[in-house]
Amino acid sequence: MSSEKTKINIPSYLDNHGKRKGLMAWITSTDHKRIAILYLCSISFFFILGVLLGELMRAELNRLGQQLISAQTYNAVFTVHGIIMIFLVVIPGLSAVFGNFFLPILIGAKDVAFPKLNLLSWYLYVLGACIAFYSLAAGGKPPDTGWSFYAPYSTQSGSNVISAVTAAFILGFSSILTGLNFIVTVHRMRAPGMTWFRMPLFPWAIYSTAWIQVLATPIIGITLLMLIAERLFSIGFFNPALGGDPILYQHLFWIYSHPAVYVMILPAMGVITEIIPTFCQRRIFGYKAIALSSLAIAFVGYFVWGHHMFTSGMSNTAQWFFSFLTFVVAVPSAIKVFNWVATMYKGSIDLKPPFLYSVAFIFLFMIGGLTGLILGSIATDMQVHDTAFVVAHFHYIIFGGMGFAFFAAIHYWYPKMFGHMYNFKVANIALGLIFIGFNLLYFPQFIIGIQGMPRRYFDYLPQFQWGHQLSTIGGILLGIGIFIMIFNLFKGRKGPIAPANPWNGNTLEWQISSPPPEENFEEVPEIKSSPYNYD
Amino acid sequence: MNSVEEHNSNVTARFGMWIFLFTEIFLFGGLFIVYAVMRSKHDAEFHAAAAHLNVVVGAFNTIILLISSSTVAMSITAVQKQDKKMATRLLLVTILCAFLFLINKYFEWSLKFHHGIYPGSDVMLELNRGYVLFFSLYYFMTGLHALHIIIGLTILIIVYLKINNGQVNHKNYVLLENGALYWHLVDLIWIFLFPLLYLIT
Numbered sequence: 001m002s003s004e005k006t007k008i009n010i011p012s013y014l015d016n017h018g019k020r021k022g023l024m025a026w027i028t029s030t031d032h033k034r035i036a037i038l039y040l041c042s043i044s045f046f047f048i049l050g051v052l053l054g055e056l057m058r059a060e061l062n063r064l065g066q067q068l069i070s071a072q073t074y075n076a077v078f079t080v081h082g083i084i085m086i087f088l089v090v091i092p093g094l095s096a097v098f099g100n101f102f103l104p105i106l107i108g109a110k111d112v113a114f115p116k117l118n119l120l121s122w123y124l125y126v127l128g129a130c131i132a133f134y135s136l137a138a139g140g141k142p143p144d145t146g147w148s149f150y151a152p153y154s155t156q157s158g159s160n161v162i163s164a165v166t167a168a169f170i171l172g173f174s175s176i177l178t179g180l181n182f183i184v185t186v187h188r189m190r191a192p193g194m195t196w197f198r199m200p201l202f203p204w205a206i207y208s209t210a211w212i213q214v215l216a217t218p219i220i221g222i223t224l225l226m227l228i229a230e231r232l233f234s235i236g237f238f239n240p241a242l243g244g245d246p247i248l249y250q251h252l253f254w255i256y257s258h259p260a261v262y263v264m265i266l267p268a269m270g271v272i273t274e275i276i277p278t279f280c281q282r283r284i285f286g287y288k289a290i291a292l293s294s295l296a297i298a299f300v301g302y303f304v305w306g307h308h309m310f311t312s313g314m315s316n317t318a319q320w321f322f323s324f325l326t327f328v329v330a331v332p333s334a335i336k337v338f339n340w341v342a343t344m345y346k347g348s349i350d351l352k353p354p355f356l357y358s359v360a361f362i363f364l365f366m367i368g369g370l371t372g373l374i375l376g377s378i379a380t381d382m383q384v385h386d387t388a389f390v391v392a393h394f395h396y397i398i399f400g401g402m403g404f405a406f407f408a409a410i411h412y413w414y415p416k417m418f419g420h421m422y423n424f425k426v427a428n429i430a431l432g433l434i435f436i437g438f439n440l441l442y443f444p445q446f447i448i449g450i451q452g453m454p455r456r457y458f459d460y461l462p463q464f465q466w467g468h469q470l471s472t473i474g475g476i477l478l479g480i481g482i483f484i485m486i487f488n489l490f491k492g493r494k495g496p497i498a499p500a501n502p503w504n505g506n507t508l509e510w511q512i513s514s515p516p517p518e519e520n521f522e523e524v525p526e527i528k529s530s531p532y533n534y535d
Numbered sequence: 536m537n538s539v540e541e542h543n544s545n546v547t548a549r550f551g552m553w554i555f556l557f558t559e560i561f562l563f564g565g566l567f568i569v570y571a572v573m574r575s576k577h578d579a580e581f582h583a584a585a586a587h588l589n590v591v592v593g594a595f596n597t598i599i600l601l602i603s604s605s606t607v608a609m610s611i612t613a614v615q616k617q618d619k620k621m622a623t624r625l626l627l628v629t630i631l632c633a634f635l636f637l638i639n640k641y642f643e644w645s646l647k648f649h650h651g652i653y654p655g656s657d658v659m660l661e662l663n664r665g666y667v668l669f670f671s672l673y674y675f676m677t678g679l680h681a682l683h684i685i686i687g688l689t690i691l692i693i694v695y696l697k698i699n700n701g702q703v704n705h706k707n708y709v710l711l712e713n714g715a716l717y718w719h720l721v722d723l724i725w726i727f728l729f730p731l732l733y734l735i736t
Contacts, residue, residue: 113547180554188547218558222565226675233654235671236664237569243664248572252565 012419012515030115033516036101037417038122042129043097044486046088051482053081058441058475061468065459074458075144076159080136082147083164087171088129090402091260094267095213096125096178098409099206101417103182105509105516106200108191108525113184117177124174128167135163146456148257151238151249155230162231165224172217172224175263179213182206191508193527200507200531201290205270208294212259212266216302220256223249247312254305262301264398265365266294268405269336272358275412276340278505279355280347283532286339293332300329307376311385319378326376333369337362352503353427357408360435364400368393371446386456388467389449392442400438407434410489415498419515422492430488433481440474507531538706545709552713556720559683563724566676570731573668580665585736587652588673589643593733596639597725603632604722607691607715617705619698626695626711629718633688640681644674673732680728683721690714 011017013033016025026034056077060067069077100118104111112118136142143164145154154161186207190199226237227249236242238249277284284290306314306322314322340362349355371393374380384390415421445453448467453460460468501510508525509516574581606628613622651658652670659667694714697703703711 114551117551176558180551180558183554184547184551188543188550214554214558215561218561219565222562225679226566226569229654229671229675233671235654235675236668237573237671243577243668245572245576248569252568255565 010513010517013518030119032100032111039096050084058472062472071458076142079143090264103206106203109189110519112181114181121174121177128171132167135160151246155239169224172221175213176217179210182210191525201273202270204291205266205294208298209266212298216256216259223252254308258305259301264402268402271405271409275354275358276343277532278503279350280344281534282347285342293335296332310381323378354412361404368396387449388445388453391455392445395442415502416514420495421498426488430481430485437474437477441471444470548709552716577665581669584666584669588733590733597729599632599636600722603629614708687718687721
């Protein structure tokens with residue numbers, strides 16, 4: 001790169017290259033960066049929809065008795081909120097958006113291994129999303145089973161279960177193909193000199209995630225197909241009245257859906273692991289421990305599904321086994337937290353928005369993780385199972401963890417993706433509102449959960465009202481904060497031009513112009529050292 | 536593309552196919568779990584119901600698939616040896632075997648239908664639950680497998696046409712290899728389905 005002038009003249013992936021113009025040029029492009037932006041737009045749309053449904057629930061629960069919606073509608077609202085947030089937002093979220101955009105760049109590749117398959121994955125995502133939308137709207141009977149579709153209720157409910165399940169199946173297929181693509185990309189496309197242990201840690205996280213996507217998703221695929229067959233032909237695989245076994249459904253469901261939690265959180269950890277060394281200008285502490293703990297989480301996370309079912313009926317041996325492994329899987333997560341904090345120690349910390357979002361992530365993730373151990377212990381789980389405590393716990397992990405990491409990632413990589421910079425001050429104000437609102441929304445639910453407030457309930461006893469009202473206030477603050485953040489990022493497209501390396505980062509994406517050129521690198525980079533050499 | 540790059544992209548494509556085969560194994564793996572649980576719950580009924588399946592037809596189909604798997608493997612060797620004629624002939628045998636399998640399956644299923652044994656039928660509703668679950672699993676597993684046969688068949692027909700017009704040749708035959716890999720998987724799954732459904736009586 002000789003001078004500033006040549007940098008500006010490099011046509012970026014945002015400029016049109018082929019014959020097609022406008023929208024067509026986007027939805028037919030196999031460029032991993034454009035596909036990432038497609039995912040970003042579609043996922044943001046569904047995220048906002050999911051947030052609105054969540055706010056509707058908060059409005060209903062603000063006071064005793066029926067406020068806005070009927071009990072049946074409430075069941076549908078939390079079901080659709082769950083389906084949208086889980087299948088359309090958090091599972092694809094980080095890996096489809098930032099994995100797509102930055103995995104090839106971080107390993108020095110021009111694209112993923114199978115660019116056409118990558119575009120197909122996005123089309124499958126859109127198809128799944130359309131069917132999910134259909135199930136929500138068709139005939140005024142949105143699904144009311146909860147996102148877990150537990151049998152036997154899901155085999156009998158008169159709502160649009162089949163279309164919702166079909167949507168989940170197709171989205172699963174999209175997820176499998178993305179995972180397959182990333183595994184092969186990491187194995188085959190690394191730049192010369194980039195050995196496994198010279199690979200940045202976000203690709204490590206995406207790689208581990210991809211294995212879970214490939215090996216766990218087929219199980220939910222076949223389970224959902226059986227559920228559809230059961231509804232169509234009254235077979236009874238999972239219906240005890242017809243000789244089937246509902247616990248078997250729960251096992252099959254969680255064999256996928258627990259690892260799916262790691263599909264959500266592993267890339268989040270990867271993002272944080274990229275941000276912290278950059279803003280501390282310090283080599284990441286315990287590189288190998290972080291890399292291998294991703295694989296360890298992916299592996300052990302496969303064998304803990306039973307902790308969702310301690311109260312469903314399971315032998316003591318199985319309970320003991322799943323509880324023990326749940327504690328084991330907490331170890332690699334804790335290793336990462338220790339390493340992030342140790343990286344900050346004696347670093348020259350720069351309190352820019354991406355770093356602040358990351359610190360908020362660590363704080364919330366710790367609360368979510370530690371309350372997870374309460375649920376992983378059999379004795380305490382008996383008390384708090386199916387209460388608001390569980391709701392608070394998984395929102396701390398999924399929203400406080402994956403959601404905040406997503407926000408951190410977009411603030412970190414925004415200048416690289418769009419070539420412009422957002423307003424820091426507004427970003428910080430938004431973070432403050434989101435952080436306070438989030439804690440106000442979910443922390444009271446830990447307390448009323450321990451006191452016995454059940455989850456999924458449309459109404460409650462008067463003694464829980466204070467908690468619900470605090471939650472609603474938190475929900476409002478959180479909503480305002482999210483709105484300000486999105487507005488700020490949207491406005492940032494026209495903000496000041498961002499330099500190629502605004503944060504003084506050391507990984508490969510900061511060595512190319514912003515936004516990246518169509519083929520990422522003018523010449524294939526040669527990797528000679530670790531990605532975090534700051535000192 | 537030079538030969539090194541081409542070799543690399545072939546390895547990449549094959550790698551992708553292997554990963555995809557893992558997902559297929561897990562897909563059927565989930566079904567095998569359900570089969571195992573149902574079998575342990577309704578052992579006697581599963582035994583008795585399995586006796587209603589025709590072992591001869593099942594065995595015949597197994598042999599057909601084994602032959603088809605070997606001919607598709609031989610077809611790869613023929614392509615490597617630049618023997619286009621032999622390659623297409625061998626692949627044609629595989630394709631014919633696949634059709635033969637489906638025809639057999641059709642008659643097998645329609646005979647069951649004729650006896651009123653199909654999901655949701657009046658006869659099924661009268662039967663003991665263990666029988667119903669066995670036949671439901673039978674239809675579900677063989678149906679899903681037949682769907683895979685149809686997908687594999689489609690891939691092999693495309694490859695056949697591409698060998699004919701020279702797009703698949705001794706320098707670039709990764710499509711044939713991947714099609715064959717998929718076909719072997721379909722065969723392999725049947726080798727598990729056959730004893731589980733037909734032989735344990």
